[in-house]
Amino acid sequence: MKRFTKAGVLGATALAAGLVTTAAQAQVDVITVTAQKREQTLQEVPVAVAVVTGETVEMAQVRDARDLQFLVPSLEVGQAASSTNQTFSIRSLGTDTFNPGLEASVGVFVDGVFMARQGAAINDFLSLERIEVLRGPQSTLFGRNTPAGVISFISKAPEFEYGGQAEVTLASHEGRILRGTVTGPLVEDRLAFRLDANRNVRGGFVRNVTDGRELNDRDRWSTRAQLLWEVSDNTQVRFIADYSEIDEQCCAAPFFFYAPASLGAIPALGGTLLDPNPWNYQIAIDNPVFTENRNSGVSAQIDHQFDGFTFTSITAFRNYFENQNIDADFTNLDLAGDRLITQRYDTFTQEVRLTSDGGGDFDWLLGGFYYDNTLRHNNQTPYGSQLRAFADALTGGAITTVESLVGAPAGLFLGEGQGLREEDYVYNTKSWSVFGQVDWHVNDRLTLTGGLRYTRETKDIVADIDIVDPWSAVDLIGLGEQVIFAQAFQTQTGLAPTPANIGAFAAGFPAQFQALQAFAAAGSTDPAVNPFLALTPLQFNPPAPGFTADRSEDNVSGNLIASYQLTDNTNIYASYSRGFKAGGFNVSANAALTGVFEFEPEISTAIELGAKALIFDGTTQVNMALFRQNLEDFQANIFTGSGFGLQNAGEVQLTGFEFEFFSRPFERLLLSGGFTYMFESKFKSFDSNACYPDQAVVAGIFASPADVPAGQCGRSINVVTGLPVTTQNSTGQDRQTPDLTATFSAMYTHPFGDTLEGFVRADYSYVGERTLAGNFNPRRAVGSTELVNASVGFGNRDGDWQMQLWVRNLFEEEYQQGNFESVGQPGSINVYPGDPRTYGVTLRARF
Structure with a gap:
C-alpha cells in the first residue's frame, strides 16, 4: 500500500550527516532540511541554516538548549536567575528574558509549534530527528515573525516497525539520567505510536556556606506521546502530547567583585564575606533559590495530498507555568525579602499551509497563522529587615540626614516590608497573519524567490502595582x-x-x-x-501607577532571493529580508525609572550573499555567508543594579561572515565546524542607554539625551515624566559582543573484529572577548572562553548497544554564563559561573 509520508517523515536522509558511528563511504551524506517549509537539501536551500542531527546531540552529550551553542557558532545561550531564564541570541541579537512583556528575537519552534516562552524548550531532548538553526530575519514562512532567527526542533515520528532505545547515564555530582523511547504499530499500516520519557537528576555544584545547601542542581523529567494515523493514501494525522517538570535549586550567583563600601557594610551587619571568586563554587545566602516549572501541550498536524499541492494544518494548545524564588541580594543578610515570581502562559496557535508539489517552473506556498496568548505575571520583592541598616552603613548615615531635611520620621525610609509589595499583570496578545512565497525556476540553474507576509497584532494589559516606598519618591x-x-x-x-x-x-x-x-x-x-x-542607586522603586491599556499594529514583511547553481556541486545566492517583532507593554514596575510603559516594534532588515559547495570529490561540504543586518528600534532591557531600563534602542548594525563545513576525508573520520566573524556590531543610534554604577556623570542638565556627549553619561529631562533622568549616549559605540565565535568537532571510528566498533570524539568551542552588559560596564567584561568536551566508547557495529565514557569542560575552563550589577550594592558584580568539569558513562541499547 502506498502510504503518504511527505510531511510525516521529513528529513529521513539526514540521519547520517551528524557524526554517526557507522562506517560509510568517504563522502558527506545528504542533509535534508525544511527551512523553507518544503524538503530541500542543505546545499540547495538559499538560507543561512545550521543543522544538528539527533545523533550529534546524542554523541555530544547535549542535554538542553544551553549546550547547543557548543555546536552552532552563531548561537549564544546565556544563563540568568533561574533554570528557565535563558536568553537565545543569533549573530549577537537576542532579547533579555527578565521582562515577560518582551517577545523573543529568536523564535523557538518544536515540530512546527511556536513556543511563547523560550524556557519551554530547555528540557532534555527526546527522540530528535534534527535541529535547524536559521540565521537572520525569518519574515515569511514561520508562524511568528522573528527579527534575529529561528531554532526549529524536529522530532522523530512514530514508525510502523517495533523499535526503541534505552539509555542510562551515571555522572559526577551524583548525576543520573534515564531516557527511553519505544515505537511501533497499533494498527498495521494505519496507526503507529511513539512514547518517550526522561529523568535527569544531579547534585548541585555550588555550596551555600550558610546552611550547607547544594545549589545549581538538576531535577527534571519529561514525557511525550505521539500517534501517527495514516487515514488514507493521501491523508496523514500526527498527534503529539507532552508534559515536563523542573524543580531545581537554581541559580546561584557568587560575588565576582565587591565595591569598597560593601566590604565594610556586609561584615558590620553580621554577613559573610567570601573570596570574590565564583569558581570556588561557594555562596552565602539566607533565602531560598529555586525554579519550579510545569510545561505541557497538545498538537495535531494534518497533511492531505491533493492533486498538485499539499494541505497542512497544525493546531496546538500550550500551557507554561513557572514559580521562581530568588535571593536577589545574594548575601546572607536580610536585605531583600523573598523575590517571588509566578507566571503562566496559555497559548493557542493555528497554522494552515498550501504547498505545491513542485516539478514545474513555479513552486509556491500560501498560508495563514493565528496566535492567541494570555500571560499572567505576578512579582513580589519587598525590602528586608536589614536593608535600612545596610544602606546607612554604605552611605555613612546619609539617609538619616535626608529624613531630617525633608521632615520625615526617623527610620521611615527603606523599612522592612516596603518596596515592591506586589505587581500583577494580565496581558493578552492576539495576532493573525497571511503569507506566501513563490519560487520561479527561470531555467535549470537560476531560481528567483519572493515572499510576503501581512501581520495584524493587538495587545491589551491590566496592571495592578502596589509600591510603598517613600524613600524612592524623594x-x-x-x-x-x-x-x-x-x-x-x-x-x-x-x-x-x-x-x-x-x-x-x-x-x-x-x-x-x-x-x-x-x-x-x-x-x-x-x-x-x-x-x-x-x-x-538605592532608589529601587519610584512610584509606579497601575494602568490599563491596549494597542494594535500591522506590518508587511518579506524576502527576495536569487539563487544560482554555478555547477552541479556549487550554489550561490543573494537575499534581502525584512523581519518584524511587535511592540508591547512594559511588564515591570521598573517602567517608572524610564517612563517607558509602552514600546514600539522592532524592525530588522538583512542583506546576505552566500555560497554552498561540495568539494574534494564530494568528501566535504562548505557553506559561507556574508551579511549586513540592521535592527531598528531594538527592544533593549538593561539591568542597572536598581532595576531594568526597557526602551527602544535606536538602531543596531551588524556586518559579518559565517563559514561552516562537514567533511569525511576518509571512511572513518568525520569532521565538522565553523565560525562567525563580526566585522562590526555597533549601536548606529542609541542616545538613551542606561549608565552603569560608578560611571562619571557630566555636570548639568542637557536638553535631550541626544545632546549628552557620545560615550558619556549625563542628565536630561524625561519627556514622559518631566523629571531629570540619567542616560548614556551610546550612539556609534561598539556593542562589545564577540568578534569571533567558532566550533570544531571530530569523530573517528575503528572496527574491532567482526562485530565491535570503537570511537573517539572531541568537541571544541571558542567565544571571543565580550562585555555581558548593554551599558558597557567594564567590570562586566569577560575574556575569551574555550571549552573542550571529549568522549570515547565502543559498541556493536549494528548499533544494538553502546557504551560511552565522556567528559565535559575537560580542561576546567572558568567561564561565565552571565553576570550582573549587584542589587543595592553599586559597583559590586555577581556572576553565574559555568559548570565545572563533569564526567560520566552512558550505556545505550537499541531494539
Whole structure:
C-alpha cells in the first residue's frame, strides 16, 4: 500500500550527516532540511541554516538548549536567575528574558509549534530527528515573525516497525539520567505510536556556606506521546502530547567583585564575606533559590495530498507555568525579602499551509497563522529587615540626614516590608497573519524567490502595582539644590537661611538672588557638588501607577532571493529580508525609572550573499555567508543594579561572515565546524542607554539625551515624566559582543573484529572577548572562553548497544554564563559561573 509520508517523515536522509558511528563511504551524506517549509537539501536551500542531527546531540552529550551553542557558532545561550531564564541570541541579537512583556528575537519552534516562552524548550531532548538553526530575519514562512532567527526542533515520528532505545547515564555530582523511547504499530499500516520519557537528576555544584545547601542542581523529567494515523493514501494525522517538570535549586550567583563600601557594610551587619571568586563554587545566602516549572501541550498536524499541492494544518494548545524564588541580594543578610515570581502562559496557535508539489517552473506556498496568548505575571520583592541598616552603613548615615531635611520620621525610609509589595499583570496578545512565497525556476540553474507576509497584532494589559516606598519618591536633585542654596546663602550673607531672610534678600538684591539660584541649580546635577546624587542607586522603586491599556499594529514583511547553481556541486545566492517583532507593554514596575510603559516594534532588515559547495570529490561540504543586518528600534532591557531600563534602542548594525563545513576525508573520520566573524556590531543610534554604577556623570542638565556627549553619561529631562533622568549616549559605540565565535568537532571510528566498533570524539568551542552588559560596564567584561568536551566508547557495529565514557569542560575552563550589577550594592558584580568539569558513562541499547 502506498502510504503518504511527505510531511510525516521529513528529513529521513539526514540521519547520517551528524557524526554517526557507522562506517560509510568517504563522502558527506545528504542533509535534508525544511527551512523553507518544503524538503530541500542543505546545499540547495538559499538560507543561512545550521543543522544538528539527533545523533550529534546524542554523541555530544547535549542535554538542553544551553549546550547547543557548543555546536552552532552563531548561537549564544546565556544563563540568568533561574533554570528557565535563558536568553537565545543569533549573530549577537537576542532579547533579555527578565521582562515577560518582551517577545523573543529568536523564535523557538518544536515540530512546527511556536513556543511563547523560550524556557519551554530547555528540557532534555527526546527522540530528535534534527535541529535547524536559521540565521537572520525569518519574515515569511514561520508562524511568528522573528527579527534575529529561528531554532526549529524536529522530532522523530512514530514508525510502523517495533523499535526503541534505552539509555542510562551515571555522572559526577551524583548525576543520573534515564531516557527511553519505544515505537511501533497499533494498527498495521494505519496507526503507529511513539512514547518517550526522561529523568535527569544531579547534585548541585555550588555550596551555600550558610546552611550547607547544594545549589545549581538538576531535577527534571519529561514525557511525550505521539500517534501517527495514516487515514488514507493521501491523508496523514500526527498527534503529539507532552508534559515536563523542573524543580531545581537554581541559580546561584557568587560575588565576582565587591565595591569598597560593601566590604565594610556586609561584615558590620553580621554577613559573610567570601573570596570574590565564583569558581570556588561557594555562596552565602539566607533565602531560598529555586525554579519550579510545569510545561505541557497538545498538537495535531494534518497533511492531505491533493492533486498538485499539499494541505497542512497544525493546531496546538500550550500551557507554561513557572514559580521562581530568588535571593536577589545574594548575601546572607536580610536585605531583600523573598523575590517571588509566578507566571503562566496559555497559548493557542493555528497554522494552515498550501504547498505545491513542485516539478514545474513555479513552486509556491500560501498560508495563514493565528496566535492567541494570555500571560499572567505576578512579582513580589519587598525590602528586608536589614536593608535600612545596610544602606546607612554604605552611605555613612546619609539617609538619616535626608529624613531630617525633608521632615520625615526617623527610620521611615527603606523599612522592612516596603518596596515592591506586589505587581500583577494580565496581558493578552492576539495576532493573525497571511503569507506566501513563490519560487520561479527561470531555467535549470537560476531560481528567483519572493515572499510576503501581512501581520495584524493587538495587545491589551491590566496592571495592578502596589509600591510603598517613600524613600524612592524623594527628589534628590531638588533636595541637593535646596541644601546648596542654603549653604551659599549663609556664606554670602552671614544670615541663617530662614524663609524670612531669604525673602528679604530676594526683594533687596534680586540680581544676587538669581545668581545664587543659578549656582544651586547647576550644582544640584553635579555629583562633585551634590552629595545626595550618590544615593540614587538605592532608589529601587519610584512610584509606579497601575494602568490599563491596549494597542494594535500591522506590518508587511518579506524576502527576495536569487539563487544560482554555478555547477552541479556549487550554489550561490543573494537575499534581502525584512523581519518584524511587535511592540508591547512594559511588564515591570521598573517602567517608572524610564517612563517607558509602552514600546514600539522592532524592525530588522538583512542583506546576505552566500555560497554552498561540495568539494574534494564530494568528501566535504562548505557553506559561507556574508551579511549586513540592521535592527531598528531594538527592544533593549538593561539591568542597572536598581532595576531594568526597557526602551527602544535606536538602531543596531551588524556586518559579518559565517563559514561552516562537514567533511569525511576518509571512511572513518568525520569532521565538522565553523565560525562567525563580526566585522562590526555597533549601536548606529542609541542616545538613551542606561549608565552603569560608578560611571562619571557630566555636570548639568542637557536638553535631550541626544545632546549628552557620545560615550558619556549625563542628565536630561524625561519627556514622559518631566523629571531629570540619567542616560548614556551610546550612539556609534561598539556593542562589545564577540568578534569571533567558532566550533570544531571530530569523530573517528575503528572496527574491532567482526562485530565491535570503537570511537573517539572531541568537541571544541571558542567565544571571543565580550562585555555581558548593554551599558558597557567594564567590570562586566569577560575574556575569551574555550571549552573542550571529549568522549570515547565502543559498541556493536549494528548499533544494538553502546557504551560511552565522556567528559565535559575537560580542561576546567572558568567561564561565565552571565553576570550582573549587584542589587543595592553599586559597583559590586555577581556572576553565574559555568559548570565545572563533569564526567560520566552512558550505556545505550537499541531494539
